[in-house]
Amino acid sequence: MSMLSKRHLTAELQSGGTVSIPAWILDTGKPGPALLLVAAQHGNEVHGSEAMRRFVDLAAGQMTCGKVFAVPFANPPALHTRRPHIHLQPERPYADDGGHNMNRWWPGRQDGNDTARLPQAIYQTFGDEATHALDLHCWNRHNAAAVLIRDVPDIRELARQLGHRFVRVSKPSGPIESTGGYTLSGCFCESGRLGVTYEFAGQYTIIEDEVRRGLRVIVNMARSIGLLPGRPTEGDNPVLFSDECESIHVASPCSGVFVDAGIRMYDEVEQGALVGHVLSDTDLETREVRAPVTGYVRGLGASRPHCDVSITGHHPYVLEGETVATLDRRKA
Ligand SMILES: [Zn+2]
Known part of the structure; x- marks a missing residue:
């Protein structure tokens, strides 16, 4: 059977x-x-x-x-x-x-x-x-x-x-x-x-x-839980618990279209590393966005409230100060 x-x-x-x-x-x-x-x-x-x-x-x-x-x-x-x-x-x-x-x-x-x-x-x-x-x-x-x-x-x-x-x-x-x-x-x-x-x-x-x-x-x-034989495979190291971490929001320096630099979710980025850039819709300057701290990428790109039901919530046009990435690190 x-x-x-x-x-x-x-x-x-x-x-x-x-x-x-x-x-x-x-x-x-x-x-x-x-x-x-x-x-x-x-x-x-x-x-x-x-x-x-x-x-x-x-x-x-x-x-x-x-x-x-x-x-x-x-x-x-x-x-x-x-x-x-x-x-x-x-x-x-x-x-x-x-x-x-x-x-x-x-x-x-x-x-x-x-x-x-x-x-x-x-x-x-x-x-x-x-x-x-x-x-x-x-x-x-x-x-x-x-x-x-x-x-x-x-x-x-x-x-x-x-x-x-x-x-x-x-x-x-x-x-x-x-x-x-x-x-x-x-x-x-x-x-x-x-x-x-x-x-x-x-x-x-x-x-x-x-x-x-x-x-x-x-x-x-x-x-x-002992349902499958063997030890759990090692995955991400470290595993970060939210109540042991702080989240650093990376803000857009101006309004415009945010383009990430190919950094990967879950990976660690070093302080000063390029996160992406914003093409300003007012002066057409390109402004770099760099990591303010060393941390693990937990958020990347525009993620406005209700973007899970609204496609405009995903649009890469951001305002000055809007979060374009979130980095987590252990609290000191
Ligand atoms: Zn659900």
């Missing part, structure tokens, strides 16, 4: 009809950790679906204990509209969710709105059995991918082993006020299990280097 199978979960909608959510299941038939992987809760965030596909393929040949529950398209209705949530209108921010932000509804509600019923279908099938959760999201491409954790016991060591440059730490918090639910990882942490979120860089797209970074995080998580 193959260890790999597929299953379709069914959510009955308030509006009538049903949604079918496909999942891969890897079951060794032996006791061990059970990892729940979820991607594309927001329909415009699809890097995790491809990284998960590769992970399932790889894990199927290596696992000797435990289980994987992998849900690559957690929110099919939002995927079909190619937007973060169902019913979200063009250029409306994520926060205008009208109660349809899926990642505020875990563990879901059977009598809730159409979106609240999707996590319910997933959680009732896999939630109790899963020992760990990894929730795969994407934010805009100008922000480096990051591991997001709540500051609960044992999670820092796990996050370090994932080998990813940036880890954002937040305080444990109670239920989300508007829904009474949690994020998926919050739901796991609340019940004393470890839940981690990973944000890829780039929505509405699949970038090969980003898929590989995310795959490394998934594989390292599986190794860290």
Whole structure:
């Protein structure tokens, strides 16, 4: 019997009809950790679906204990509209969710709105059995991918082993006020299990280097919790925790069009290194932008509020003082 199978979960909608959510299941038939992987809760965030596909393929040949529950398209209705949530209108921010932000509804509600019923279908099938959760999201491409954790016991060591440059730490918090639910990882942490979120860089797209970074995080998580044999592979060194770091915003010296100098996200740049230049739209001078400190590139290019739903937010025309890069370094 193959260890790999597929299953379709069914959510009955308030509006009538049903949604079918496909999942891969890897079951060794032996006791061990059970990892729940979820991607594309927001329909415009699809890097995790491809990284998960590769992970399932790889894990199927290596696992000797435990289980994987992998849900690559957690929110099919939002995927079909190619937007973060169902019913979200063009250029409306994520926060205008009208109660349809899926990642505020875990563990879901059977009598809730159409979106609240999707996590319910997933959680009732896999939630109790899963020992760990990894929730795969994407934010805009100008922000480096990051591991997001709540500051609960044992999670820092796990996050370090994932080998990813940036880890954002937040305080444990109670239920989300508007829904009474949690994020998926919050739901796991609340019940004393470890839940981690990973944000890829780039929505509405699949970038090969980003898929590989995310795959490394998934594989390292599986190794860290004993689901896959072997030690986690060393990735980025150092791993930078947000609460041990300071962020230095690199400001544009004038208005104009910002062009980066080919520096790479995640890499270290030395103080004084060329970050890019701005072609002034007023005097047509070219002004260099140099790194004010030595730090790791966590942000690059224009990244205005709501650029994740609005293409003008990505436009390289910047104003004087606007952030064109962000460098992180350990606090002295
Ligand atoms: Zn998301």
